[in-house]
Amino acid sequence: MGKKNRNVAIVGIGQTEYSSHKEYQNQPEMINEAVRAALKDANLTLDDIDCVVHGNMELFECVHQPDLWHVLGTGAFGKPQFRITTGGTTGATIVCAADNLVASGMYDVVMAIGFEKLQEAGSTTAGITNMADALWYRHLQTGALTSAEANLTIDEFGAERARRAAIKHRIMMDKNATINPRAHRRFGLEYEQAEDLMKTSPPLVGELRLIHMCSQSDGACVMIFAAEEKAKAISSKPVWVRDHIAVHKEEMVANNYAYERPETSHHTAARKLFARNGITDPVEYFDVFEMYDPSTWWGMDWIREFLLLEGDAHIRMVENGDLNIDGKLPLNPSGGVTSSNPIGATAMARVAEAALQLRGDAGPHQIKKEVRHGLASGFGGTMWTVLVMLEKDLDWQEVN
């Protein structure tokens, strides 16, 4: 499927540390730190940037049109700038937009910026809850805190096995986060603590406990995208954006409580993306998967959805350590979203972290074996999915 006018590569990546203590920076200052890091990484200056794409969760910091104020830090002065705000998927949607803007021939070099300052936002659950329909759902939902996936997993595999797998999965994520110097929550958990955590972590909603849930982080992620010719001149290690897909399935929310489960947006996205790229065995094909996992229960369930697995294959992968940083398909070597969640940056950080793995520049949490094919997902809204495929080499075969 020859859908691109020209090939696009990631040529620069900059991230702040993700944390809950950034009192020393206002929003444009925090963004500027990541912008300068990305420019330095790409060995470019502001003059080389043709266009800026900026985004976060709408109104989470209660600032209207923050992209205007943020020009103080984004470098968009005198340049075309787009603002994108698609909930949790924002960061990945910005990646798609930047990819499209370059692939189309509109701009040669585009800088993509995702940020969030959840410590300024104060109450994300209040914000998310207020987005729900006032007549039907607002009084009946708990923001992003849900136990629906946990219930389904327990129903399918039994409470004992499901709870054990979930906590093992969470500890694995923490082990990855602990070696990622940019991760927010780094508890240094050990597998021996599983039994204790299952009992003592404060319960939130149903089976969801505090340890299973993502953090509220501050941080910014910046990526620079360039057209093939420029990318090859700019970078000795360009990471190619092979394809991306976005799927929204609003009806899934209502169906969380129904008897028949519809195909998830994740499964639809993966099925279509892999089919049009000729990927028949994603577990075999991909060398890294950075998944937007807002909670452990969601994340564990979604392994099956994204990798098109059946039965208990995803639980077995967790139990067998196949998703560990040294496993068959490392999942979230960064520690993922349960460790760091600056929402508007989160979905972009998935793509950025996957790209860094392909470059071999991830740092202490670099996967040891060679990483050539990367997958990154964004999640948000009421079941929205963005899925991005990255390649180390520009050698894939187009599928008709």
Place this chain on the structure above:
Amino acid sequence: MAVLRREDTSDCFVMPGKMVLPVQYFAGRAGSQFIISLRDERKILGVKCPQCKKVYVPPREYCEKDFTKLDENWVEVGNQGVVANFTVVHYNDKHLPLKAPYILALIKLDGADTPIAHIVSGIDPEKVSIGLRVEAVFADKTTNTILDIDHFAPIVD
């Protein structure tokens, strides 16, 4: 003449709501330093760009045009300045700081190249004009905000 028809809305629910969202604002180091000097020393600080020599008030960490680092070059600007532009607020609302009518102005302080927004009091709103020279009148109590300057007043010769 057209006749406006009004729909019958007697059985249509309208759900009242109120959003109360807690929120914080991190001022950052540069913004905090500005407020600390204002509060403790009644000094208004700006940052001077070593490249273009412009003095920015309020201060910022980096120049947005070329990312030159600015916050190592603090300069004190005057407590006096000139009204660069203004508007007169004629309506009242809960979120407004004063009762109408009052003057909101952009004030370019002596030594600064960029203006700050503030209130001008002590002059009939009908008489304010661009070019009016004004002086900062500091607040009795600190709020750790720009309102540590209570308002600007015309300089009486």
